[in-house]
Amino acid sequence: MTADCSRALRTPSPGGHRKHSGFGVEEPIDTSVHAYLGGPVHRIGIVVGVVSLALAVSAPIAASAAHAPGLDPLGTTTEKPVIVQHADPQRPIIAVSHRGAAGHAPENTLAGLDAARRFGAQTVEIDVRQTRDGELVLLHDVTLTRTTDVEEVFPDRESHQVADYTLAEVRRLDAGSWFSPEFAGEPVPTLGEALDRMEELDLNLFLEIKEPDRYPGIEKEITAELFTRPIWLEHNPPWEPRRLVVQSFDWEATRSSKRMLPSVPHALLGRVPENRLADFTWAHMVNPNHTTVNADYVELLHEHGFETMPYTVNSRAGMDAVLRMGADGFITDYPDAGQRAIRDFLGDEGRDGAPDQAATPLLPVPLVPVLH
Ligand code: G3P
Ligand code: CA
Numbered sequence: 001m002t003a004d005c006s007r008a009l010r011t012p013s014p015g016g017h018r019k020h021s022g023f024g025v026e027e028p029i030d031t032s033v034h035a036y037l038g039g040p041v042h043r044i045g046i047v048v049g050v051v052s053l054a055l056a057v058s059a060p061i062a063a064s065a066a067h068a069p070g071l072d073p074l075g076t077t078t079e080k081p082v083i084v085q086h087a088d089p090q091r092p093i094i095a096v097s098h099r100g101a102a103g104h105a106p107e108n109t110l111a112g113l114d115a116a117r118r119f120g121a122q123t124v125e126i127d128v129r130q131t132r133d134g135e136l137v138l139l140h141d142v143t144l145t146r147t148t149d150v151e152e153v154f155p156d157r158e159s160h161q162v163a164d165y166t167l168a169e170v171r172r173l174d175a176g177s178w179f180s181p182e183f184a185g186e187p188v189p190t191l192g193e194a195l196d197r198m199e200e201l202d203l204n205l206f207l208e209i210k211e212p213d214r215y216p217g218i219e220k221e222i223t224a225e226l227f228t229r230p231i232w233l234e235h236n237p238p239w240e241p242r243r244l245v246v247q248s249f250d251w252e253a254t255r256s257s258k259r260m261l262p263s264v265p266h267a268l269l270g271r272v273p274e275n276r277l278a279d280f281t282w283a284h285m286v287n288p289n290h291t292t293v294n295a296d297y298v299e300l301l302h303e304h305g306f307e308t309m310p311y312t313v314n315s316r317a318g319m320d321a322v323l324r325m326g327a328d329g330f331i332t333d334y335p336d337a338g339q340r341a342i343r344d345f346l347g348d349e350g351r352d353g354a355p356d357q358a359a360t361p362l363l364p365v366p367l368v369p370v371l372h
Contacts, residue, residue: 090238090239091238091239091240091241091242091307091328092239092240092241093323093327093328093329093342093345093346094122094123094241094309094328094329094342095121095319095329095330095331095332095334095335095337095338095339095341095342096121096123096124096125096206096309096329096330096331096332096335097116097119097121097123097124097125097332097333097335097338098124098125098311098312098331098332098333099112099125099126099127099140099333100112100113100115100116100124100126100138101113101115101116101119101121101124101333101334101335102333103314103332103333103334104116104118104119104333104334105179105183106147106175106176106178106179106180106183106186107140107147107179108126108127108138108139108140108147108175108188108189109138109175109176109183109186109187109188109189110186110187110189110193110194110197111176111183111186112124113194113197113198113201113203114197114201116201116203116335117201117202117203119334119335119336120335120336120339121203121335121339122203122204122240122241123203123204123205123206123241123242124198124203124204124205124206125205125206125207125208125311125331126138126194126205126206126207126208127139127140127208127210128191128207128208128209128210128218128222129142129162129163129210129211129214129215129218130162130163130214130215130218130221131162131163131165131166131167131169131170132163132164132165132166133166133167134221135166135167135170135190136190136191136192136218136221136222136225137162137167137170137188137189137190137191138188138189138190138191138194139162139188139210140210141162142161142162142163142211142214143159143160143161143162144160144161144162144165144170144173144188145160146178147175147178147179148170148173148174148175148178148188149173149174149177149178150165150173153172153173154169163214163215167190170188171187171188173187173188174186174187175187175188191222191225192225192228192229195225195226195229195232196229199229199231199232204236204240204241204242204243204244205232205243205244205245206245206247206267206331207222207244207245207246207247208247208248208269209222209246209247209248209250209253209254209257210248211249211250212248212250212253213250213253218253219253219256219257219260220260222246222257223257223260223261226244226261226264232244233261233263233264235263241329242265244264244265245264245265245266245267245284245285246258246261246264246265246266246267247266247267247268247269247285247287248268248269249269249270251268251272251280251283254266254267254268254283255282258282258283265284265285266282266283266284266285267283267284267285267286267287267309268280268283268285268286268287269287269288269311270287270288270289271286271288271289271292271293271297272286272288274297274300277300277301277304277306278304280306281304281305283306284306284307285306285307285308285309285328286301286306286308287308287309287310287311287331288308288310288311289310289311289312290310290311290312290313290318290321290322290330293308293310293322293325293327294325295324295325295326297325298322298325298326298327299326302326307328307329308327308328309327309328309329309330309331310322310327310330310331311330311331312331312332312333313330313331313332313338314332314333314334314337316337316341318330319332319337319338319341319342320341320345323341323342323345324345329342
């Protein structure tokens with residue numbers, strides 16, 4: 001399928017951004033018909049679904065049970081079927097606001113989340129690491145050096161790695177001044193604080209698990225944190241951006257997270273080699289560095305049923321390029337510029353004779369989860 005074809009199949013949001021709209025905890029049904037339906041993943045899914053009707057019925061039940069507040073999925077050791085919702089043409093193309101809104105405010109801070117909303121983002125990306133005492137915090141780097149004043153506050157400490165500091169120690173740091181005096185005193189937030197702020201701001205989330213091999217069990221801790229706020233396990237309606245995507249460069253940890261959060265879409269960060277794409281049918285997205293992709297690769301991802309939102313695209317030329325490749329969105333430090341580029345791109349598409357997408361009927365698709 002060509003990129004142009006992909007765009008023509010999209011429909012704009014009929015209701016704008018309406019989060020927490022009661023679409024429920026379960027989202028086992030991909031209600032879309034799209035050009036990827038004939039791809040190998042879906043063909044496998046359809047065959048498996050038809051042959052294994054009982055399993056097809058049990059899959060949503062498993063996902064529902066895993067999501068029910070008060071039920072703990074973490075002790076589960078048996079392999080559960082997972083539900084994969086592949087590329088959906090109803091979903092709007094989005095500019096995911098990177099590290100909060102790293103172009104406008106100190107990255108991975110609450111001020112950054114506020115800025116993301118102010119600059120028009122619907123979805124933000126954040127990085128999560130773990131402190132010495134096991135608390136989940138928003139930090140990109142392995143050390144605290146670049147984005148805090150740790151060297152001033154703890155001049156005698158040999159290590160400035162996040163994993164060597166307790167949350168109480170991290171809380172003494174200023175994570176805003178390095179960016180601008182305007183943000184002096186901005187703290188490093190916990191994941192819980194960030195989830196609460198994003199809920200207040202009606203923001204969706206791409207949650208990156210950063211270097212999980214340094215923090216054994218971090219996927220489990222993140223899952224537990226999400227279970228204390230089950231609103232994050234609900235799903236937005238299909239014409240809105242996804243509420244939550246969990247992603248990592250560590251594909252094993254991503255798989256482990258997917259097992260614990262079976263109906264939450266997961267993304268592989270980095271460029272998955274063409275000959276390995278078939279190994280990751282449990283994943284929803286592949287999000288590579290934008291400099292490593294072209295239209296052929298995007299098309300191949302779509303043929304395998306993956307959405308793709310390359311990172312980190314900050315120039316207008318780069319945004320235009322990934323949109324022309326057929327990407328489903330992109331990750332950017334500048335959500336305002338990103339939204340402008342998307343608006344212009346869709347406008348251009350309209351002038352090129354794309355059908356009135358609002359009038360494109362949505363056809364029902366049978367409930368056929370892809371089981372693994
Ligand atoms: O969301 C993907 C992107 O954030 C990955 O790169 O280094 O900015 O975390 P990085
Ligand atoms: Ca990141």
